[in-house]
Amino acid sequence: MGLAIEAFGLTKRFGSFTAVDHVDLSVKEGEIFGLLGPNGAGKSTLVRMLTTLMRPTEGTAKVGGYDIVNQADEVRKIIGLVAEKLILYPRLNAVENLMFFGRLYGMGGEELRRKVDELIEMVRLERFKHFPIGGYSSGMRQRLNVVRALLHDPKILFLDEPTAMLDPQSIRFIRDLIKDLRKGGRTIILTTHIMDEAEELSDRVAIIDHGRILVVDTPEGLKARFGVSNLLEVFLELTGRDLRDRAENRVPIRAIGRV
Amino acid sequence: MIRTGARRAIYVTMVMAHKDLLDFWKAKMLVVSFTLFPIVMMIIFGYMFPSITSTNPYAGKFPSQYGRLPIGIVDEDGSRISEGIADQFAQLSSTTGLFSVRSFASLEVAKDKMTEGKLKGVLVIPQGFSGALSSNRQATLILIADDTNPQLASSIIGQVSSLIRIISEGVAASRISDIAAGADPEALLEPISLEREPFVKGSATTFQFLAPGFMALTVTMGTLSGLAASISREREQGTLDGIMSSPVPRYAVIASKLLAQTARGMLQSFIILAISMLFFGVRVYGNPLLMVLTMFLAVLSFSGIGIIITSIAGEQETAMTSLMLITMPMTFLSNVVFPIEQLPWFLQAIGKSLPLYYSADALRKIIVLNAQMHHIAPDLIVLVLYSLATLSAAIPIFVRSVSR
Structure with missing residues (x-):
């Protein structure tokens, strides 16, 4: 099996602050790869670079075999992104939102209409598909937000905290959906700090802190290595038990740039 | 590609x-x-x-920013001539749309109205006006404008002067034709005239x-x-x-x-x-x-x-x-x-x-x-x-x- 993602010394600096520090990474095709780390560890910055939203300061990476800087457009064609913030227009309804993004990927006509209906059905929003999504509940919105990234059948899917702030039913729904999504051999990069989610879904996880990857292994491998019974213990062992919002750890807003 | x-x-x-x-x-x-x-x-x-509306014959000549301002007229002379002048003034005011004119019996009453803010100016035809006019001396009118608002007052002064000039030219023209029958009074009064031709079509x-x-x-x-x-x-x-x-x-x-x-x-x-x-x-x-x-x-x-x-x-x-x-x-x-x-x-x-x-x-x-x-x-x-x-x-x- 080939590699979906390879990163070589990938680095991102904001002024004197290094958000991602010489990260080497390989993600196999068809696996669910969990990216774990405390707030501000550099997960989102890493994902933003891999999804071509941010240029690396140093190093490079290949996504689906394409260089993220020199072949950014090729990368964009094969990736899907579920970001931390919703990528949906609140005044538009579900159909309008999905039709719009589908067209950006060059889809159109009957093919797009069918795909949109299929996706809306998949997340059980048929009854609400003509309502502006501003009136949806958070769970409904997030369901639509996830399938928005599936319009063009991406080979590689990036999910940045897809279940944050959802109720247990919605969390269950989304997790089952993620399991379904890998079935076609799709690679999924899952960013989360919900440990049982990572444990349940991921084939392998990387724990990242201070911009560096501390460890990469299967959840079982990690638990065995540290002699603990769950991933949370591994996580706290590696990243410490102190709160992470001491002044020296905080990145000034300006340095982060537009996020 | x-x-x-x-x-x-x-x-x-x-x-x-x-x-x-x-x-x-x-x-x-x-x-x-x-x-x-x-x-x-x-x-x-x-x-x-x-x-300015283009149906007005004086359109463009009397640019008014203010619409019809209330002006009083006081005829202290009380003659047939002064009455005629007052009528002409009122008529011109109404055709140009500059003023609405009301006559007052005395200057005191008119000034009271100005103090109340109901009049913006008073035109006085003083005693002896018709005497001067009929003996071919220069006759004088007096204008009192409400200069608590200097900008408004100066605009009133300018506009009243223009109207008086028209009346005065009418008087001069009739005198010229009395003195020299057959002469063109306009050519004598204004040997060189300036005519404005619009650059902009319609009314600017x-x-x-x-x-x-x-x-x-x-x-x-x-x-x-x-x-x-x-x-x-x-x-x-x-x-x-x-x-x-x-x-x-x-x-x-x-x-x-x-x-x-x-x-x-x-x-x-x-x-x-x-x-x-x-x-x-x-x-x-x-x-x-x-x-x-x-x-x-x-x-x-x-x-x-x-x-x-x-x-x-x-x-x-x-x-x-x-x-x-x-x-x-x-x-x-x-x-x-x-x-x-x-x-x-x-x-x-x-x-x-x-x-x-x-x-x-x-x-x-x-x-x-x-x-x-x-x-x-x-x-x-x-x-x-x-x-x-x-x-x-x-x-x-x-x-x-x-x-x-």
Whole structure:
């Protein structure tokens, strides 16, 4: 099996602050790869670079075999992104939102209409598909937000905290959906700090802190290595038990740039 | 390959512009306020600077900013001659639409009315007026204007003097024909006369000056602030990430925003034009296509600056506030509301360095003077150069700001 993602010394600096520090990474095709780390560890910055939203300061990476800087457009064609913030227009309804993004990927006509209906059905929003999504509940919105990234059948899917702030039913729904999504051999990069989610879904996880990857292994491998019974213990062992919002750890807003 | 690339870029530009307009259309209150804004603005400005009706034979001769002002007349002379003069004055006042005239028995009563604010001036025909007139001496009238408002008073003085000059010339003409029968009294009174021939077709009104300026102003300001708001909002709500992570050329993102915002700006401009034509007698003499082209260049010439500011500012409030710093002075310096000639030289220089000056100028020439392409070419060249310079700087700055 080939590699979906390879990163070589990938680095991102904001002024004197290094958000991602010489990260080497390989993600196999068809696996669910969990990216774990405390707030501000550099997960989102890493994902933003891999999804071509941010240029690396140093190093490079290949996504689906394409260089993220020199072949950014090729990368964009094969990736899907579920970001931390919703990528949906609140005044538009579900159909309008999905039709719009589908067209950006060059889809159109009957093919797009069918795909949109299929996706809306998949997340059980048929009854609400003509309502502006501003009136949806958070769970409904997030369901639509996830399938928005599936319009063009991406080979590689990036999910940045897809279940944050959802109720247990919605969390269950989304997790089952993620399991379904890998079935076609799709690679999924899952960013989360919900440990049982990572444990349940991921084939392998990387724990990242201070911009560096501390460890990469299967959840079982990690638990065995540290002699603990769950991933949370591994996580706290590696990243410490102190709160992470001491002044020296905080990145000034300006340095982060537009996020 | 290049052709399909360009085709695709145009297609996604249209798709994104359509999405922006659909998003706008869905916000009903926004659409209503957006449509009402130019209507309210034009009605206020329209009645602030009223134009003269063209059915008036004295149209253009007596520009009045104030409408019919109440003026009193006191005839202390009490003769047949003075009565005739008072009648003539009242009649002229009413045909020119300058004053509404009431006579008063005494100066005291009239002055009381002035103190109450019910009269803005009093014209007195003093005793001995008819005596002087009939013995061929110079007769004098006295005008008391309410100079608590000096601007109003000086306007009244000017207008009353013009009316009195007409009456006085009538008296002179009848005397001339008494003395020298067969002579042309007008040639004797005014051996050299100056006749005004209009340059502008129809009647030139303040509104012919204001309306094109407001159109250029609205289309640029509307687009500029719409552009800033739209880009920053998409960045803040996160939808920009969805667009930027899809295979869409970066310049197409900007082009689509420009297109959608320009369409909105033009809508407002045409509302302005419609109101000006319906209520304030503005007529379009020029080519509507040339008008649209000029408005499009007006927008394009400023959009680069808007994009640069939005990109650097990062979030909406900063972007909007920074833009105000440019749009507010631009409103007053670019020959839109006030003639630029009123300004000191350095403000004129600033005004003439802003593209709005050129777009307002070109638009005015097209609408009022039916200017053709070659008349407004210098204006358009300035706008094109401005657009090229600012946009070529803006696009890389925008791309950098969204991919840091």
